Amino acid sequence: MSPLLWGALGALLIAAELVLPGIFLIWFGGAALLTGLVTALWHDWGLVNEAGFFTIAAGAAVGLAIAHARRRNASADGNAARINDRAGQLVGRAVTLTEPIANGHGRVFVGDTLWAVEGPDRPAGAAMVVAGHRGMVLVLRDAVELQQNAR
DSSP, X not given: OOHHHHHHHHHHHHHHHHHSOOSSHHHHHHHHHHHHHHHHHSSSOOHHHHXXXXXXXXXXXXXXXXXXXXXXXXXXXXXXXXXXXXXXXXTTOEEEXXXXXXXXXXXXXXXXXXXXXXXXXXXXXXXXXXXXXXXXXXXXXXXXXXXXXXX
């Protein structure tokens, strides 16, 4: 096949990616363009060799694209895991007790939500920090105590 035909096939596949997005046609188009370049460098290469090179180049391109997508998605999974974890998003946030913590249990408003909390007994209005959570129950630590330990 002529290098121009490989180039036209590559351009057609890349243009088809714009019409039918699926992220794979562009890699086949790139492989066709690469095959056209190699065919231009080595004239009389033969259609079977060209088709074999195209198959290998397309497989390698798709494999690299999949590996890249997996790496990118793996790095994004750390943030995505917490997107629906409302209690987990509050860890480290300073809060003021709405109600006193008595016998280790109390409640606090965070934004417009009233949360059940566990922690040391403290009066209403005490400054606390969300140290963790057990399900939908926030675990609080005394903010003053945490500041003293940080020194």
